[in-house]
Amino acid sequence: MTALPPASRARRAVRASLPVALCAGLTAMLTACGGEEDPDAGTNGLGKLSASEIETKAQGAADTAKAVRLSGTLVSKGGTYKLDMRLKATGALGSVSSRTSTFELLRVGDALFLKADADFWTHAESESDEKGPDESDTQAADKLDDKYVKVPQDDPSYKQLRGFTEMNVLLDGLLELHGEVVKGDRDKIGGIRTIKVSGGKAGEGGTLDVSLEGTPYPLQFARGGGGGVVALSDWNQDFPLAEPAKDETLDYGRQLPRTSD
Structure with a gap:
């Protein structure tokens, strides 16, 4: 028969094992059984x-970043805009939506292009003509559907639209x-x-x-x-930029509409 250890020795063994067991069970919350875990552990130290x-x-x-993606909502005096733009110093591409319209923007250097569907161009015609768009306007809008339109630099909309494509400005x-x-x-x-x-x-x-x-x-x-x-x-993740092909581009032939809410 195996002899049992004296009661005093058994009690000492239990007491000695308790701190070890407690520490092991609380490792996720406590360090050294005495303090909170460092919230900056494993970080870049910015929190300190x-x-x-x-x-x-x-x-x-x-x-110092070379590229970034911005996505979300901006509210300004000119309206509310939803952006999803990829930007870098030499240009940008992406989409902009307001309450009344959605369009895509592509900028390569100083060349700025806008692409939208026929509804966008039909709405633009109705705003520029008090009588609303006629049949010829609708036909023109259909031709512009999903085509790139180069925005002239002297067009009043150029500066406003380009603002959505400027990485440093944004x-x-x-x-x-x-x-x-x-x-x-x-x-x-x-x-x-x-x-x-x-x-x-x-x-x-x-x-x-x-x-x-x-x-x-x-x-x-x-x-x-x-x-x-x-x-x-997408910080510092580069992306390709190129002007659209000629068969993807059409001339609007008049002053482009200003974007509004």
């Missing part, structure tokens, strides 16, 4: 910086926080951990989500006062 330092890091990362407007900058909560955007920084009281100057993984790229911007939310992705 001040709000202004985080903002500067995000702007610096964006300034980023400068989206990444600028107004008011006192404060650091907010951690979050996740597209599965990537982020840290929030906001401008002004209650984020009225905008709120930026900055990546805590790898390069501190800004991943989302929420404009204050319900001005829209835009996701920023």
Whole structure:
């Protein structure tokens, strides 16, 4: 028969094993059985910086990027626009939607092209003619359906439309926080951990989500006062740009319509 250890020895063995068991069971929440897990463990360390330092890091990362994709909604005095644009210094491509229309934009250098369906061009004709489009206008719109139209640089719409294709212009407007900058909560955007920084009281100057993984790229911007939310992705992922072929392009033959809500 195996002799049992004295009771005092058994109690000491149980007490000695308790801390080990507790630590093993709480590893996910506690470290060394005494403190909270470091929220910056495995990150780029951005969360330990001040709000202004985080903002500067995000702007610096964006300034050196060669390409980006913007998708979301922007609200301005001219209306509400849904964007899905891929941008780089030499041009851009993507789509823009307002309350009344949807169109595609392609810019290669200074050459800017617009493509839309027949409904877009029919609506444009009805706005330019108080009597509404006649049969010839409808036929013209049908010909323009899904064709690229080159926007003349002296057309009043050129500057407005080109603004949707300028990487630096859009980023400068989206990444600028107004008011006192404060650091907010951690979050996740597209599965990537982020840290929030906001401008002004209650984020009225905008709120930026900055990546805590790898390069501190800004991943989302929420404009204050319900001005829209835009996701920023595909940082530094290049994409091809080329002017459309001649058989894909038609001349509108008159002043292009201005986009409006």
